[in-house]
Amino acid sequence: NAGVTQTPKFQVLKTGQSMTLQCAQDMNHNSMYWYRQDPGMGLRLIYYSASEGTTDKGEVPNGYNVSRLNKREFSLRLESAAPSQTSVYFCASMGGLGSYEQYFGPGTRLTVT
Amino acid sequence: QKEVEQNSGPLSVPEGAIASLNCTYSDRVSQSFFWYRQYSGKSPELIMSIYSNGDKEDGRFTAQLNKASQYVSLLIRDSQPSDSATYLCAARRAGGTSYGKLTFGQGTILTVHP
Numbered sequence: 001n002a003g004v005t006q007t008p009k010f011q012v013l014k015t016g017q018s019m020t021l022q023c024a025q026d027m028n029h030n031s032m033y034w035y036r037q038d039p040g041m042g043l044r045l046i047y048y049s050a051s052e053g054t055t056d057k058g059e060v061p062n063g064y065n066v067s068r069l070n071k072r073e074f075s076l077r078l079e080s081a082a083p084s085q086t087s088v089y090f091c092a093s094m095g096g097l098g099s100y101e102q103y104f105g106p107g108t109r110l111t112v113t
Numbered sequence: 114q115k116e117v118e119q120n121s122g123p124l125s126v127p128e129g130a131i132a133s134l135n136c137t138y139s140d141r142v143s144q145s146f147f148w149y150r151q152y153s154g155k156s157p158e159l160i161m162s163i164y165s166n167g168d169k170e171d172g173r174f175t176a177q178l179n180k181a182s183q184y185v186s187l188l189i190r191d192s193q194p195s196d197s198a199t200y201l202c203a204a205r206r207a208g209g210t211s212y213g214k215l216t217f218g219q220g221t222i223l224t225v226h227p
Contacts, residue, residue, distance in 0.1 A: 042201075042217050042220065043201065043217040045214060090156055
């Protein structure tokens with residue numbers, strides 16, 4: 001099992017450009033999450049999907065959109081990138097049914113110039 | 114007040130010693146707690162979860178939870194240089210629309226020196 005995978009690993013964007021970060025899990029988990037990690041700010045939740053077909057805002061959703069494409073895939077879209085979105089982005093998944101453990105993907109390091 | 118607080122460190126311990134990492138939380142309805150290890154440039158890796166008051170042991174790691182004091186700790190016995198990393202504490206709020214959402218502390222940097 002690959003666990004949680006993310007693409008791309010690195011990305012450089014110019015201000016105003018758009019892009020989609022991809023995340024997939026092969027653990028048959030119900031819930032999926034997008035976090036960003038910034039120095040001094042810790043991990044902050046952007047959006048989550050408790051189950052296929054549902055999405056909800058987290059702590060810092062402004063400037064982002066998400067799509068839960070199916071049970072395996074959860075994508076994060078930046079419509080018009082800003083330098084403040086320079087960060088490391090992590091996707092995570094959680095099995096549910098009494099297990100609340102989240103497992104993280106390897107991350108995407110995004111720089112917006 | 115931050116919801117989950119950790120001493121940022123760095124905490125430096127000699128090889129073979131016990132490293133003690135602490136975390137406090139402010140939300141009394143938090144029910145589940147997690148410790149993640151994060152090496153520099155890598156993603157967080159789950160090492161322990163604890164849901165009930167008391168101790169939970171897994172190899173060299175022991176998690177301790179005291180809900181009355183709103184306190185969680187992680188003990189690492191026989192610390193090794195490979196344990197040098199940032200340790201993140203996370204809390205999950207129970208039920209409702211906050212299903213599964215974790216709140217993370219800032220992390221404690223641990224350095225184990227030979």
